[in-house]
Amino acid sequence: MDWVSDNDEKDSDNFSWDTDENDKESPANSPEKALEAGPSQPSLYSHFIGMGFHRDMVEKAIKENGEGNVETILETLLTYSAIGSNTLSEHEDVLECEDAPERNPVGCSVTSDEDFFYDDLLDSDDSLDEDFKEGLPKKDQKLLTLVDMGFSPEEAAAAIDRCGVDSSVLELADSIHAAQMAEEPDGTGWGYSRPRFEAAEGSSYCSARKKRRLMEEKRRLKRSCLSQRRGDYVKRSSMDFEDAPMVIPKPMIGFGLPYEKCITRRTLPEAAIGPPYFYYENVALAPKGVWDTISRFLYDIEPEFVDSKHFCAAARKRAYIHNLPLENRFPLLPIPAKTIQEVLPVTKRWWPKWDHRTQLNCLQTCIASAKLTDRIRMALENSSDPPTPRVQEYVLAECRKWNLVWVGHHKLAPLEPDEVEMLLGFPNNHTRGGGISRTDRYKSLGNSFQVDTVAYHLSVLKRMFPNGINLLSLFSGIGGAEVAIQKLGINLNLVVSVEKSKINRNIVRSWWEETRQKGDLIDLDDVQQLNGDRLESLIKRYGGFDLVIGGSPCNNLAGSNRHTRDGLEGQHSSLFYDYFRILDLVKCIMGQSS
DNA sequence: CTCAGTATGAATGGTAAA
DNA sequence: TTTACCATTCATACTGAG
Incomplete structure (x- = not known):
């Protein structure tokens, strides 16, 4: 659910704004x-x-x-x-x-x-x-x-x-x-x-002029909100800041899994209560202190840590901060199978007894090279049957590292893009076509939501909004949130979707057309475009947003990043602050008008 | 230029032994 | 309590072919 690459050309939006179109500055x-x-x-x-x-x-x-x-x-x-x-x-x-x-x-x-x-x-x-x-x-x-x-x-x-x-x-x-x-x-x-x-x-x-305008807007909008909030926070005891660092609960099941005993009540801080509802996602295993900071910004709500291995056959350890109610959640049907052998039946025939994996590790943006899988094949060919413990150990370590599956005798392979789509809960061929390359499919998918997991959390909206919702979707990626909501049978009356990658925007738009959506889809390429003016005019025109959803870039938080795991202040991951900025603006604007 | 292939660790948390 | 070991991880940078 985030930004994919820097090489996307800036293109004009399908929606034409009445102002500011010309002072976009090139990097x-x-x-x-x-x-x-x-x-x-x-x-x-x-x-x-x-x-x-x-x-x-x-x-x-x-x-x-x-x-x-x-x-x-x-x-x-x-x-x-x-x-x-x-x-x-x-x-x-x-x-x-x-x-x-x-x-x-x-x-x-x-x-x-x-x-x-x-x-x-x-x-x-x-x-x-x-x-x-x-x-x-x-x-x-x-x-x-x-x-x-x-x-x-x-x-x-x-x-x-x-x-x-x-x-x-x-x-x-x-x-x-x-x-x-x-x-x-x-x-x-x-x-x-x-x-x-x-x-x-x-x-x-973002130009200085834009920034000034934004600040003016904020000053106007936030004066009352801010003083109110400051008052609230000053009242809090110092205990809040001495809390033990965030611990990830085990098992990682959040407030509960479908058909099992769940926590159904919690007390949200006053400032956290909607409208609008919001839902924020990122990797659970971020560097120390990151989730403490995120939580502090998002109104001190405790993150819900969930591993998607409880929803599908692949692990995906993520944390979600949201202000949704917890009662009466329900899962998407049919419930996906949770073992590799069930989900990929062709592998069963070749799966050796000594490979005890039943689930895959996290689906990432890159796959194993052909050279590696061939090295493994050679190692197996040259070993006994079954292979020596040493070879088994080597093969299994590579299998786990690269999420390889058995596709033949002594033959391992990475997942196909179609299979990743299926595991993440997307429709078949969701990311296929439209000129997208294979590598880009992996990249976009690897950055996405697991649809069943998110849909389970969002399912409570169905009862609350029988006539559909207005959605503000930030860092939309390939539209995991939109797909989840559509699969839940909730109408999308309006989707304002912000996504940097043109490839991803195309995917979402073609999905929008394929599923014959009746509402309006407005797609933007830059969160900076969502300033107070634009949000205010959107909210005025459509009557507000019911849900603000987004998973900001994880690049600088993810463990697999060897180069720039800089934490929340990293080049990409600091866009979290834009999520907060926009959410807070929406809250203020909607709070004023009601 | 795009695309595919390839090599490139460290932070973190868990577990068990010392 | 400390130490050692082990497993996992929404990735980046470079290269070369086309």
């Missing part, structure tokens, strides 16, 4: 690129201001890091924000304060300590020189940075011991704060979070 014109082209202080300055950072912070961060390194400036700003952003409002005029939508949504109380940190950050000119630091071991560098930031050497050292020398300065600062809070029985909780900057790299092509 080449992004502020980021402009920076790389040559140093220009005003542009750099306004770039970060545009992201919602305070001007004093930006000035200081640029001074400290030099103009050249955007990356380190950003890191510095994030660090400042994590430590001191909550005090910002104390130093700023009201307008600016409300104007900073990217700031921590959990408005927090202010302690004198934090004031101290912030003042110190702004005023101290006596920090150690960076050249000197570079010559030191990593641990000492971090230690000095933390001391520079106003922490005591003891605190800093303890934090490095706790979190490890490879932790970011931000994490270390966070840890020290947590420790301080724990020591202080009456300490006021502070809502740790990085500022919600929309413009991590992935979204930085």
Whole structure:
């Protein structure tokens, strides 16, 4: 359910908006690129201001890091924000304060300590020189940075011991704060979070003008909502922030499985209650702290951890945060078989006794190469029958790693795209045709929902909306949400679908036509297009959204990413903040009109 | 340019032994 | 309680053919 590749051309939407069509900027014109082209202080300055950072912070961060390194400036700003952003409002005029939508949504109380940190950050000119630091071991560098930031050497050292020398300065600062809070029985909780900057790299092509307009819109819309919410959060006890880190329940069955005993009641925080309903999805096994952060943004709702192996023959460990009721869920029929041998009967004939797998591992975006399967074939040919334990071990490890199935004597193969479609609950040939390549099918499917799992959670909507729903679907991918809702027999009166990949948009649109949908399908290619204006006009025209659904990009969270598993702040995964931004805007706009 | 093929670990959590 | 070992994982980057 997310973004697939960067190589999709921008095309015009099928829906023509009344404004703003021409100030879409190409990535080449992004502020980021402009920076790389040559140093220009005003542009750099306004770039970060545009992201919602305070001007004093930006000035200081640029001074400290030099103009050249955007990356380190950003890191510095994030660090400042994590430590001191909550005090910002104390130093700023009201307008600016409300104007900073990217700031921590959990408005927090202010302690004198934090004031101290912030003042110190702004005023101290006596920090150690960076050249000197570079010559030191990593641990000492971090230690000095933390001391520079106003922490005591003891605190800093303890934090490095706790979190490890490879932790970011931000994490270390966070840890020290947590420790301080724990020591202080009456300490006021502070809502740790990085500022919600929309413009991590992935979204930085939003023009400054657009951003300003968006901010104006937000300021207008959010003034009342924000003050209300801040009030709510300040009331919360510091306990909320000292909770043990998120633990993934075992077995991973969420609030319950079909035809089994389920949890049917829960208490949602006031701020979480709809309309609209919302449903957010991402990988369960994200780096530490990611789900804590996501949950905190999504109104403190506890994630529902579910492994789709309970719904189909392949594992898919995912977490879902939603505000849907839990009573009277029902599954899609027919219930899919849950073993490989049942689902792929042709494999049964060749399946050796010593391969005890009955289910597949997670369906991913890449498949095993022919070379690998041939190596395995050779290994089996050259072994005895049954193969030696050593060969068995090797073969089984590769089978599990690459989800291989038996298609002949000594012959293993990856799943076909059709089979992946079937396992994920999509109609046959859902991703086939329209010029899509085989690799792209795997990629789009690997990023998708498991339809039966999602449909089970969404089934409660059927009774509530007998006349159908208006759906806002973000990071739609190949339309897992739309397919699930359609299979549940819920009419789709309106679907606003945001998906970066043109290939995926085509898939959804042809599905829309094949299933003879009566409603309106509006597809957009960029979440940034959904600003306050557009949402307001859509909501006015169609009477609001009943469900906001989406699974934001997991690229930087997924375990299989060897290169850029950067967490929630990663280039793609930071689009989560756009999910939150849009959901919050929808809530505010709909809350106002009712 | 697209497409297919290929090599490329580490973070995380579980379990059992020390 | 600590340590070691094991299994799993919505991926990225590069290459070469067409």
